[in-house]
Amino acid sequence: xxxxxxxxxxxxxxxxxxxxxxxxxxxxxxxxxxxxxxxxxxxxxxxxxxxxxxxxxxxxxxxxxxxxxxxxxxxxxxxxxxxxxxxxxxxxxxxxxxxxxxxxxxxxxxxxxxxxxxxxxxxxxxxxxxxxxxxxxxxxxxxxxxxxxxxxxxxxxxxxxxxxxxxxxxxxxxxxxxxxxxxxxxxxxxxxxxxxxxxxxxxxxxxxxxxxxxxxxxxxxxxxxxxxxxxxxxxxxxxxxxxxxxxxxxxxxxxxxxxxxxxxxxxxxxxxxxxxxxxxxxxxxxxxxxxxxxxxxxxxxxxxxxxxxxxxxxxxxxxxxxxxxxxxxxxxxxxxxxxxxxxxxxxxxxxxxxxxxxxxxxxxxxxxxxxxxxxxxxxxxxxxxxxxxxxxxxxxxxxxxxxxxxxxxxxxxxxxxxxxxxxxxxxxxxxxxxxxxxxxxxxxxxxxxxxxxxx
Numbered sequence: 001x002x003x004x005x006x007x008x009x010x011x012x013x014x015x016x017x018x019x020x021x022x023x024x025x026x027x028x029x030x031x032x033x034x035x036x037x038x039x040x041x042x043x044x045x046x047x048x049x050x051x052x053x054x055x056x057x058x059x060x061x062x063x064x065x066x067x068x069x070x071x072x073x074x075x076x077x078x079x080x081x082x083x084x085x086x087x088x089x090x091x092x093x094x095x096x097x098x099x100x101x102x103x104x105x106x107x108x109x110x111x112x113x114x115x116x117x118x119x120x121x122x123x124x125x126x127x128x129x130x131x132x133x134x135x136x137x138x139x140x141x142x143x144x145x146x147x148x149x150x151x152x153x154x155x156x157x158x159x160x161x162x163x164x165x166x167x168x169x170x171x172x173x174x175x176x177x178x179x180x181x182x183x184x185x186x187x188x189x190x191x192x193x194x195x196x197x198x199x200x201x202x203x204x205x206x207x208x209x210x211x212x213x214x215x216x217x218x219x220x221x222x223x224x225x226x227x228x229x230x231x232x233x234x235x236x237x238x239x240x241x242x243x244x245x246x247x248x249x250x251x252x253x254x255x256x257x258x259x260x261x262x263x264x265x266x267x268x269x270x271x272x273x274x275x276x277x278x279x280x281x282x283x284x285x286x287x288x289x290x291x292x293x294x295x296x297x298x299x300x301x302x303x304x305x306x307x308x309x310x311x312x313x314x315x316x317x318x319x320x321x322x323x324x325x326x327x328x329x330x331x332x333x334x335x336x337x338x339x340x341x342x343x344x345x346x347x348x349x350x351x352x353x354x355x356x357x358x359x360x361x362x363x364x365x366x367x368x369x370x371x372x373x374x375x376x377x378x379x380x381x382x383x384x385x386x387x388x389x390x391x392x393x394x395x396x397x398x399x400x401x402x403x404x405x406x407x408x409x410x411x412x413x414x415x416x417x418x419x420x421x422x423x424x425x426x427x428x429x430x431x432x433x434x435x436x437x438x439x440x441x442x443x444x445x446x447x448x449x450x451x452x453x454x455x
Contacts, residue, residue, distance in 0.1 A: 005095070008073040009052055012097070015069045019062050020103075022054035031080060031098055036088040038328055040339055040388050041412040046088050051078060051098040058103045060180065060188070060210045067186040067208060070097055070440055077182060078442045079204040081120065081151020084143040086325055088414035089155040089203040093444035101150055104210060110135075113216050114175070119150025119209045127219075135216035138165040138173060142326035150209045153177070153200050157409075158381075160255050160284070160320045162372040163246055165217065174200055176213035181435035189435070198431040203416055204442045205449070206432045220286035221310030222254055224319045225293075226270070227302040231277030235260035235358050235367050238279035239351050239380070241300035245283075246371035246378035247349070251293055252286035256371035257323035260358065263366050263385060266331040267322050273306040280305075282319040324383060327368050331385050341365070341398065343382035344374070344407040353404060354380060363387070365397060382406070416446045424448040 013021060022028060032050045036042040057063045070077040076096030083090055092098060101120035107129045108116040115135075117126055123140045126149060130136055139161030141147055147156075153174060158167035168174060177191045177199050189207070191198060199206050229238045235258075242258040245251065258281050264274045274280060281302070285293050287310055297304060306319075313319075322330060328340045345353055358367045364387050369380040388394060391412075398408045410419050417424055424446055432441070432449060439449060 081148035178211035179207035226306035
């Protein structure tokens with residue numbers, strides 16, 4: 001840190017003396033990072049990035065004061081939820097202030113079908129509150145127990161529940177956002193309708209989310225099952241079953257997570273249930289839908305090897321914690337040389353492209369699919385497990401997928417436009433000009449803004 005920067009930081013800390021701050025280098029380092037190490041590329045690029053101080057506001061008024069002080073002293077400001085992201089969304093590239101939101105953790109109100117909550121509340125805490133009246137959040141990442149709603153909306157896209165309700169970018173899955181601007185006199189803005197997309201999945205670049213209003217879903221008792229398919233059939237019988245189940249609108253489901261062998265061998269807590277060499281489907285299905293589900297399983301040649309009622313599943317591990325990017329976590333806990341892709345397959349009930357890529361890459365790219373709804377259709381998205389060799393080979397694998405018509409949301413970059421967005425939403429660019437005139441929010445994460453700032 002330069003002398004000038006140190007003086008600015010000291011000035012900021014003096015103004016915020018009555019707000020909780022953390023300056024201990026080891027604690028600041030811990031709160032500067034997320035799960036970027038899933039990517040060997042990001043591990044090299046981001047391992048030394050740190051903030052200078054962590055500020056933990058207790059309410060929205062304190063958030064405004066932090067924003068005002070950062071604007072006054074021109075210090076970078078990076079908002080942090082629980083740090084459960086995987087590609088450096090909340091890692092500060094330019095030092096400065098980390099705004100840690102965990103104290104804003106209250107349900108403001110909840111009623112059938114709707115909830116208003118503070119941005120720092122954990123997703124599991126929302127469900128604990130709303131399930132008392134028979135409702136739950138529509139979708140959540142596999143980090144459901146620890147992730148915050150603000151972090152999920154700022155950095156996530158979908159997850160458990162997306163097989164029914166689509167993704168966060170689908171109109172109606174975010175109803176309202178309350179946002180603090182970063183100016184000498186910060187404003188509080190209420191965004192509703194399509195205006196929420198000015199801030200959602202923008203990695204905290206376009207305002208500080210303090211409150212979220214979301215729709216809720218009926219909280220069915222979710223049974224959890226694992227269905228195994230004979231080894232001689234490979235992965236495709238499992239994939240076709242998953243496609244058929246996702247398209248079966250009469251069966252109420254929350255999770256269809258599909259794994260080619262040897263991915264199941266990395267699931268240590270489940271190993272006793274999983275037949276050697278078998279592809280498996282991890283399912284969360286409403287108990288009232290079990291009878292038609294079992295018929296569909298028999299039709300596709302599967303075998304139920306794990307079956308827990310909702311009550312039993314609530315007491316121990318959840319299959320959701322082996323799905324989405326928790327799959328990557330379990331694989332990497334055994335073999336740190338494994339990494340992953342993030343992909344969206346085009347609609348195709350016959351899954352010809354899935355089969356081609358499964359056979360083309362073989363053991364180098366292990367097939368892991370999650371079924372979601374996109375544009376009203378049931379499709380697979382991939383979080384394939386990759387045996388990493390070099391960055392060049394990793395890029396070749398991604399380019400081959402794209403050449404075949406698979407959309408790749410590159411999880412090996414910290415630049416917004418190089419990942420899932422490809423281009424920064426023009427609405428977000430215009431909104432950033434309005435709410436962050438000095439470009440202090442999470443600097444270095446977007447080429448669009450950097451290009452405008454240097455023009």
